[in-house]
C-alpha cells in the first residue's frame with residue numbers, strides 16, 4: 001500500500017498540470033541593480049513584464065557622467081544620484097508592451113526598459 005501512495009505522489013508531482021500551475025504565477029515585483037560607472041548605464045536594457053512593479057537600485061560610481069539624475073519614465077519625477085550611494089529608484093508599473101527610454105536629468109538617453 002505504501003508503495004502505491006509513493007508512486008501516485010510521484011506521478012502527481014511530475015504531471016504537466018502541476019508544472020503549469022507553478023509557472024503560471026507572475027512575480028509582481030521586479031528589482032534590478034544598476035551601476036552608472038565608466039561603462040555607462042549597466043545593464044543598458046532592462047526587461048520587465050507589463051503589470052510588474054519595477055524598482056531599480058542605482059549606484060553611480062563615477063563623476064565622469066551627466067547621469068547624476070534620472071527621470072522616471074512613468075511620472076517624470078527626478079531622482080538624484082549621489083556618488084557611491086545606492087539609490088532606490090521606484091519606477092512603477094507599465095500597463096502596455098513597449099520600449100521606454102530612461103533619461104538623465106538633461107533629457108539624454110541613459111538606458112532602456114523593454115516591457116513585454
Ligand SMILES: [Cu+2]
Nearest residue numbers: 066104106108
Ligand atoms: Cu545627460
